[in-house]
Amino acid sequence: MDGSSSNAPVQQLTAEAAAQLQEGIGLVLSRWTALQMAIENEWGGRDTGEKSNQLNVDIFSAFTQSKGAKFKN
Template identity: 65%
Template sequence: MGSLNGDNRSSFPSTLQKPEAAFHLQEGITLLLSRWHGLQMAVQNQWGGHDSFQKSQQLAADVFSWFFQSKALEIEDLENLLHESMLLSLNTEIEDGSIEEVAEQLMIMYEEYLHGNH
């Protein structure tokens, strides 16, 4: 199934061709991150500066992009993305194991998306 611009994506799962499915995935990522206590503490206390909320939104966008830009999706790479974003953007060191939990939930969410369960 090709697109109008000649881009042939027939090798991708059908959900990758449906904008509403990608929208639901993006919403799910944002919702999951909004429930992450460590991230919300950083935002509420503005540990990343006055634009901490925008930085949390950028993290959600970065995670969404990571799923589609990475060739091999390794949970360790996602954990590193979360850790580095929290540390560098929000000046927050997370050591409670929640990074691993959030990364695992994100990977499950992405797998569900690939199988059309959104």
């Protein structure tokens, strides 16, 4: 057994859907007041903006690299 809880087919994310997901994550983070204050005031150091960008990438990866997630061209 592979440990999966169902035999449902794996849904694939198109390149367009992946781009929309990435954009959506960016929009949510851009509206997060505390994060924007942290960036503006460099609460995370001089590279706070870069850390914010990495957060976007990490969240996207968490959704797209989870077990069973795949891209379709």
